[in-house]
Amino acid sequence: MWHCQGVTRPAPVPGAVRQGSLRELNLAVVLGRIAAAPRPPSRADVAASTGLTRATVSAVVDDLIAGRLVAESEPAPRAGAGRPARGLVLAGSGPAGLGLEINVDYLAACVVDLAGEVRHHTVRRADLRPVSPADALARLVTLAAEARADAEGQGLTLAGVALAVPGLVGDAGLVRLAPNLGWRDVAVPELLAGHPPLAGPVPGVPPLVVDNEANLAAVGELHADPTGPASFLHVSGEVGIGAGIVLDGALFRGVRGWSGEIGHIPVQPQGRPCRCGGRGCLEQYAGQEAVLAAAGLDRADLPADTAAARLADLAAAGHPAALAALAEAGQALGVAVAGVVNLLDLDTVVLGGGYALLTPWLRPAVLAEVSRRVLTAGWAPVTVRPSTLGPEAAVVGAAGSVVRRIVAEPVGWLTRQG
């Protein structure tokens, strides 16, 4: 049963707390603490950090272990007297998320378990621009079936699927526009209706979520560094430029899920005309094509996904045109980022996608513009750093978004178990 819906926040108005919600909420709280802890915590640790009684935590943990969400790990070596604690970790053999990605020149699939470990990862290169959406999705299903088989072989159960696409996604998985793929109004769930479902129904977890790659890449980055900042801007530099906004540990999606369209912020209003109708948009100065052209490289010469690596090589070798192109791109990016930081008061900007490799050359100009234009930069510095996942952030984030949902609302999975 393919069925799709956008990721929406649980409930803006916190619902009423009924008798049973109490346990439901505490299951989520305890599981969340286990997930967020830097080291496997004991039941007593969880009790201390949540304020619950040890008795309650024990009861809740029993439920979580019975539902294959938590496992006991080896006792962590700890100094001092007393009965040794049994560490609690997220189960490596329970539910898992399947992440898929369609991009201009590759397809990807990836499985992430509850603990956030990548348990399977495949990338298949192919130019998908000449391929019809139906065919592209059919190929993706093949990849997904392999991933599923691998996951089940490892004792995992797929609980949901998330698909990253480089475009605007509307309600019910409708891809409104994916310019670089040449897609327009593609109803992904309908095209997948003929294929067997990849993930069993789990209450509270939508079987298929379709989302923008920039959004999911930001989620991936959030996952990759659990101790990192809870709010940041993740900028993906590909052919287009997209951003994912993470606020207080949650992706901010906007009213209709179309947040993060940063590519058309004006950075040179009297500048080059842009296909969007404006002038001097960021994309015209920091988009992949613009940077390649400025560096004197022809896009046709090299596959899109190696463009960033090629630029990085040239820059590292001191190629003057490449250095100049990157400096100009960084300056344009800095103007846009400064606007975002002024608006949202963020203290961390992550450069992802193609920008990850190029950060050493982009960063100085970005920082210069930010410190020049952000009034508060003097009191609170802004960190600009490369993404830790790089181009894989979107698939990993897609898979991670599935398990993240289970961690946030474990009761759905637990009821499914019977």
Next chain:
Amino acid sequence: MWHCQGVTRPAPVPGAVRQGSLRELNLAVVLGRIAAAPRPPSRADVAASTGLTRATVSAVVDDLIAGRLVAESEPAPRAGAGRPARGLVLAGSGPAGLGLEINVDYLAACVVDLAGEVRHHTVRRADLRPVSPADALARLVTLAAEARADAEGQGLTLAGVALAVPGLVGDAGLVRLAPNLGWRDVAVPELLAGHPPLAGPVPGVPPLVVDNEANLAAVGELHADPTGPASFLHVSGEVGIGAGIVLDGALFRGVRGWSGEIGHIPVQPQGRPCRCGGRGCLEQYAGQEAVLAAAGLDRADLPADTAAARLADLAAAGHPAALAALAEAGQALGVAVAGVVNLLDLDTVVLGGGYALLTPWLRPAVLAEVSRRVLTAGWAPVTVRPSTLGPEAAVVGAAGSVVRRIVAEPVGWLTRQG
């Protein structure tokens, strides 16, 4: 006891649910429903909309009535058989919030009750630029004491104070920079330490909150129209240009509370230099001084708070320079707003402060830029409308932010009552 802290979200990680939290949460849920309902709901209505039992709702409502947070209203005339319902409304004689504002040429105080009604409102005009911060605050305390006396005469109890200032506010009420007042690093709580406290201590409600006027104006607008959108951008056009961002019914403050600095978004990078160090900032084209200059008016001729009214008069009379100045300002504002809408995917923009009166002339240019530059505008139109509160939004919002907090967490007030 003057003591201050910034408004922070309740808790990013929802805390553990203890035995007693159950009632605590349901008090908030029931009170929230009563506050949000378009008409006074009955206990049965609240039970139906929350999913709680009528028995539970009755018990919770009894607590709320005993704590002077809710009152029973006249039975709403209703068709059909059955025992008539008793309507529940927020009490008009319980806790209230005191809002204060210091601005360039006036001081203001205002009292808002739980229901959001403005029960007291004073504005005192005076040029405060030559006045020292200590003296300005002393005058404000006089105004506040009058407001308090009036409120208590009406049976209200002040539960907290919020102060709006036109500048950047750091931790602990420190005004880092208020350029138009000429303030820098003014520790408001310290300067108020010699004066008697204006609001009694209520658990969970900080006695004094100092915040940016643009932020509080957005809160005021959110309050003024409970049926309005839950997410919007509120742009205040004064000497500077500030914005308040409301997401999902809550003010978004950023990591350090400095969100909304929209005045220095570049709209003409090769344009006029700005005091911020950049070039062609929005403020240089849509700020009050710029618009007045472009319209051929001298700022010294008229008090700042009547500048907008004067411009509106001229525009209504067809004055060519004024119309041209407003069109240019609207265009610049549109460029900036388009960037914000692209980034955050908002569907509503409220023009407040001085812009409220000028909306008829600004709106066309703003909409034109938005529909030109926002890729998704074709699928989902953006509404641009004037603020309903106008220049009073900040004081009203300040007072409203106090009662809002009580509605969100009524248990603090209730325990105070003994």
Next chain:
DNA sequence: GCTATTTGTTCAGTGGTTGAATTATTTGGC
């Protein structure tokens, strides 16, 4: 071996919700 110490479990007690039954109050039909 004994004590101090910490973890995890057991169990009676309690607070708050639940659901059904009951009371209260009105409309509408005969």
Next chain:
DNA sequence: GCCAAATAATTCAACCACTGAACAAATAGC
């Protein structure tokens, strides 16, 4: 005018999950 139907609000025994204290388990140090 009286009774049935309908809806609102309250009462009360039952139940669920958390609480707190006591207890068992397991280790380090002396």
